Amino acid sequence: MSEALEVKNLVKTFPVGKKGFFSKPAGYVHAVDGVSLAIKSGETLGIVGESGCGKSTLGRVMTHLLPATDGQVLLNGVDVTRAKGEELQKLRRTIQMIFQDPYSSLNPRHTVGRIVGMPLVVQNINPAQGRKKRVQELLELVGLNPEHYNRYPHEFSGGQRQRIGIARSLALEPKIIIADEPVSALDVSIQAQILNLLQDLQKQLDLSYVFIAHDLSVVKHVSDRVAVMYLGKIVEEAGSEELYSKPMHPYTLALLSAVPEPNPEKVRQRILLTGDVPSPINPPSGCRFRTRCWRATELCATTEPPLVQISTNHKVACHFPGPTPLPN
Amino acid sequence: GGGGTSADGSGTPAKGGTITYLTIAEQFNHVDPQRNYTGQDLAFFGSYVNRTLTSYAHAEGTAGAEVVADMATDTGTATDGGKTWSFTLRDGLTWEDGSEVTCQDVAYGVSRVFATDIIVDGPTYAISYLDIPAGDEGSQYPGPYKATAEQQALYDNAVSCDGKTITFKLNKVVADFNYTVTLLAFAPVPKAKDTGEKYDDAVVSNGPYKIESYVKAQSMILVRNENWNPDSDPVRHAYPDKVVVNFAQDQAVIDSRIIASSGEDAFLVSMDGIQPENLPTVFGDDKFKNRRVNETDPYALYAAINVNKVNCLPVRQALLVALDREAVRQVAGGEFAGDFADGFISPTIAADYAPNKVLDGVQPTGNPDAAIALLEQAKTTCPDVYAKATGEGLVYDHPDTPTWAKNAAVWIVSMKKAGIVLKSNPIEPGKYYSVVMDEALQGDISRGGWAADWLNSSTVLPELFGEGGFNISQNKKDPAYAAYKALMDEALAQTDRAAQGAIWKKANQYALDQVWAIPTFFGRSQEFRGGNIGGGYLWYPFGSHDYDALYVIQ
Amino acid sequence: MARFVVRRLAFMIFLLAIVSIATFLLFSVLPVDPASLSCGQHCTPEKIAANRIRLGYDQPLINQYFTFMKGIFAGRSYGEGAQAFSCPAPSFGYSYYRGQCVTEMITNALPATISLTIGSAIIWLTMGIGLGVISAMNKGKIQDRVSTGLAIFGLSMPTFFIGLLLIYVFIIWLQIFPFPSYTHFLDNPFKWAQALVLPWFTVAIVSAALYTRLTRDGMLETMSEDYVRLAIAKGLPRRKVLVRYVLRGAITPIVTIAGLDIAVLLGGAIITESVFGLPGMGRLALNSVTDSDLPVIVGITLITAFFVVVANALVDILYASLDPRVRLES
Amino acid sequence: MSLDSSLAIEGKSPAQLAWIRFKKDKVAIVALVFSTIIVTLALFAPWVCALLKIDPYSLDNTTLDSVGIPNSPFGGMSRAHPLGVEPGTGRDILARLIYGARTSLTVALIATFFTTLLGVILGIWAGYKRGIVDGIIGRTIDLLLAFPSLLLIISLAPVMQPRLVSMGFPEGNPARMTYIILILTLFGWTYIARVMRGQALSLREREFVAAAQASGAKTSYMIFKEILPNLWAPIIVYASLTVPGYIAIEATFSFLGLGVVAPTASWGGMLADSIRYFRSDPAYLFIPGTALFLLVLAFNLVGDGLRDALDPKGERAQKV
């Protein structure tokens, strides 16, 4: 498998507290802070982490919806973050996005046909068989009735809307799709439909996915590899099997143990983390997780642990990695 | 003042009490005597504050038009065939601080007229009559503030004091100069108290009252001038103890309060007449009979035609005969607005008035047929003007107020009947005269109104159609002007009043024949006062209250 | 918070500077020549030129501007020698037309305008907020219909028509009031109020209508907030929920708008003052326009802008000090 | 797999839904009919007046007494003059009202159009672009708000009108109306712009905006194709609420003497004139006043109805 997309040392900060023309920002949110990743073609990379850890920002920088502060996003050797004009326009065809909220991701004033055809219009693409035909094909592909071409989004349910959004993201025949929490807003019974659809499409169209979610069980279902984010940094990255069975970073451990188990018979041991995620404006020194970590020592406060390869398919950023679940 | 509410305005003159005047004006146009030039203000300050060498008699009817000795011992002595005039001051004339009013004070006051950068808006007879060489612009004498010793000498030569006698040397014969000096511009000013521009806010009184306070847009309060010596003043009565003027009142408010005349409001006097809608009320009910005045005033109302633009007599004549003057008068208030005018000299100047024949064939409602016939003539004689009058249209200037807008509408409609097109050109009321006096901005027809400065057409006809400052007919380029100018010169040089009057009558007829303006009506004024105020009548020379005659009924 | 206040005040001063410059530029295009206004009849170009120098209008605009600004802080004198006179600080210029310092004219006009503003603000705020509260509390019911109906009636009445109507009904027809003639409060409080009652309502009716809407919409919006639901779930009495939660949440935009409205009114209610003949700023403004009295127009424009800008800043600061999220920021 | 069967809702476009809601609002419908009638009357004024045998300009002295007051009760109402005559001239009030409505509506509608256009474009632009554009537009609004607009409007009229004439606008009424329209636009756009800015600010956070951006849409596409279509409802609502405001303001201007020139009729001008006839001819105050009030009210009610229909709010408000 070749590498479809490579992220190198990506940094994204947002100024905060800037009130006027002339005033300086009061500080910066370090939303993404030196992230490196590689996605192989046909593969799904899951990214998990708690709210505000920078998952969406990472996704948006990768699609050039946000300019990067530093670092590179390489797509076929071209840096997406620096691309402009024609070049960027071309790159956009390769990398597309699926959004979280099926209600806000479709323009309520446009018909389904127009929504799905929008990328063709803005990219000025005229398929041989005509745009309408192509759109109807796409609708069919995602399991919608092509006759619904002239309907409005409000006439559809959440799951169907998410399908429309997926059809739109496929219009340009991308290679890579960044899916930012594509099922979080859906009901369980619908989530399954969408997850299955995404898997089918991947096989059919040979897509690579970056699958962003906060729900570890969802990620487990779709990912070949999983990266765990905490406060703008990747703390652990491994093949799915490996990560779920042998988590090494204490944060991953805690995260996994916190997922409620839909089985009353099974009582899992739980690591209860204290406190909340610290503010990304003033992240803790050294290891960012140390404030909530039961393994933390002096070292963690002073030295930031690098993300190191601990086995072929496993990287972790911790001074004291290990699968020991219990704090002691 | 006292209590009574049932007073009906009848009584006998007596001293005491407070008279309160109400006016819509924000302030007096000018308080500075040398800058004072509007009828009402002249009447007010002449009655209460400023004394002049001569003044008009405080009497009803034509008697009020008579000039009498005021500060002077008599009405002046003309020598040199009327080119030199002298007046002698009475004894016992005092300023409000008790000091004596001297001949120098009078000379100083008159000299201020020449300081035209500061003393603006007043009449400039002093400049045009006094024997001081003319400079590039106006006089060589720049007024007392800036004058060098030589320049001052020029003035002192023209106006000289010899003890109590002041002598004016004129540059031409002015037969009625003793009328001229009734203007407050000839009032004395104590040099030591002159504050220039600011003298307009507070003057030093030599009359029966002095200014206690003057807050613009609010009020002026006059109280008795204890240093006024009644023995030296045979002219004024000085009835009330106190005089209050409240500015910035609403016209409707003024009328309503005086109509009701209840309580304190019985001591009110309106300075602004009566608004049209209240005329039927006030004149329809006998209970107001002692409190109202309805008299012809000295104003002649007319619409000046810009002769430079409408240089076509038949068109002007067509305008004259087409106008529905009945409707024009109706808009202004019907018969209360005045009588139809047959010229520019008001019948109030009896010596100069004579009925004109030109308008005899024209009904008050206009004669479109006659106008159409006249236009037929114009078609061939002056096709350009004809084309404009019947095509693109003539521009009618008027102040931008609802009443004048209606007036314009009436003009437009009545001209339309004769096939003449008129376009309304509303002008901000405050700027009306400055616009129409600027020929570049003036339209084809501009409304106007004029009253004599004293009862002689010398202050009317030369002003309106001659060399005077108010010529908005722009007729000096009309070939017919030469003959008119000759009449003016002749009349002004004529010292015999009766002979002079005969020339004025001729000139008046001539101006009308040339239709340099269209007379509409001779103004009529209504005055109104509360039930506890007596003595009101229309003072002939000024067309306003005779303020001196008003008293509080005790 | 302190930082916020400083910054807000700095912006206020900046805005004032811009406003004053803009005003100056704007009025320099007027065809009115103040020099010729003070020239009188028999004016000659020479005289106007001389006047212009005397009054400082010969100076480049920028110098005029600085002279003017200096006058505001240090007062200004005109003319020279024995004829000189001066307008003490804060001087907004001198009206040659009226022969008075603009500041003096404005101070004379302010009492009437302030009386009008305060009285009507009290009326419209109580009426508007009251009706709005009733309306929101009884959404969909008859009270709501009546209140919103009244509001839309009020909104549809042009101010001058309300004024004329009130004059006709209460003064001419029913004769409940005499024709208003403004008296200073200190001279005769009763007459003062008597003259102002109708103007108060004239100004208040339209605004009350507006505030009824604002209050109603604001309250309905707050009522759908989760924290209101929680307050109800706590079992808090109705009054408390309404006042402490709903009104508290809805009042903030109302305060802002009220601050602005009051400031604008302080610059003169042109229509109401001229309909009722109140000797206030609005009437002064209108008269000055009719007379083309430029210095007064400039003065009033600046004063009004000053009120608005300052009110805006004060409201912002008040706002911030009421909102713990801003208050505690720095 | 097709999911046809589950698509239970009947397909209606948002506009159809709004129209259904609007139709239920009886008051708004009546107001709409009334406004339409007035607009039609104004549009066909010459024909209407000819039909009624009335004329706004001709004088009728026979209806007036010696001082110019109508000589029959109710302001001289008669068969010849259904709403009476004008004191002083005897002109027909109904005809003048119909012609006056022309001026009012022309000014109000054109000014509303430009106000909305400017406000919408600048507002969306500011809200969508944010940053420096937003800053400049925002400060401009602050500045405009700081000025006493009415005072500026009346004091600048004498200079601006001649300038318009020199720019080629016909002298007289066209120039005066143009000035009023311009000035209303200049001071009026801020309100709608602020509404639009707020809406655009929240719309730009919606994911469909990101979706279009991610496909490479340009700013103009974003503003006109993605954002604008979502703002038709508030645009229509605010535009429809601007019209009555402008009708009232136009009347206020002519009340202050800034309106059209004689002999053209204007409602505000009639009201300004009526002050002098309060006592003797109150009908002259009430008839134009009521007409003005009703027209403004009708437009307001239509606007309100549209708001309720297009932008239903407060339905979820918790009963306290």
Place this chain on the structure above:
Amino acid sequence: MSKNILEVNNLSVSFNTSDGQVHAVDNLSFNIKAGEVLGIVGESGSGKSVTASAIMGLLTSGNVNLSGSIKLNDFEIVGAKDSEVRKLRGSDIAMVFQDPLSSLNPYYKIGVQIGEAYETHHPDASKAEVRNKVIEVMKKVGIPEAERRIDSYPHEFSGGMRQRVVIAIALINDPKILIADEPTTALDVTVQAQILDLMRDLQKTSNTSIILITHDLGVVAEMVDRVLVMYAGRAVEVSDIKAIFSAPIHPYTKGLLNAVRSLDSAIREKLATIPGTPPSLLNIPQGCAFNPRCSYKQWAGDKCLVQKPELHEIGNGLTACHLSKTDIERMNKDELPVV
């Protein structure tokens, strides 16, 4: 077992909206005993929150039609005077809402907001008493440094801490029933774990009954004793927690459980789904509302299309399904063929 403290019978709620009538809750009956934790699960829009609001007596606005009976300790809430219900709110029944961020008034200190709930129901309490009580309850819900943080404003708290404040407000008067409407949906898993832990502890120590509304079956499995499954405003199944996971007695419940992922399922395993989408409440299908999505409906004949199934007992649970008992048992064992 102990007595029911809450009994809901034939509760129906509908809203008149401009788009038509929304039948949010239809003929719902259930009860809860002291100390019991009842879970209400169902997809979005199935009427869970409306049911909660009805119990709180919050559905009083003009467009609501409410019928049936809600009895709290024999006190009938439906149709009761507002002032009466107000007395119960916050004292006998308390509620925790989903979004802790918007549930707190940004203008008031959290101590005030908690204390208010106490003062209202204890008008005689002194200031100091209230303050002590507030600190006590803050400690109880695990807010550190309660004495200091009592004077903080909501925005100074993190999401988890805010939710603790909301819970403190609910608990300060020792309510008999606590209704928690998706109390953890807005929170991160790690924080969710903390809050669930806290609620479990509190429930054990104070023996409060809890109605836990959620759509997360994992949370249900961990927290509750009994589950009420709602679909389109109706109860479709009420069963004990263990039973429902091992042997669901309604096709919808079964579908739901199949669609749920767990950490135990294999990587990239295909999930079972329920076809179709939940119905619009403006337009609920005839007969059984679930019938268009039901894989077993042909086993019950045409009934499903015409007749609304009523809740009836099967085994220890209640189900609203036309399938016969045997068919349900077969379904449990996956022996009933799917169509």
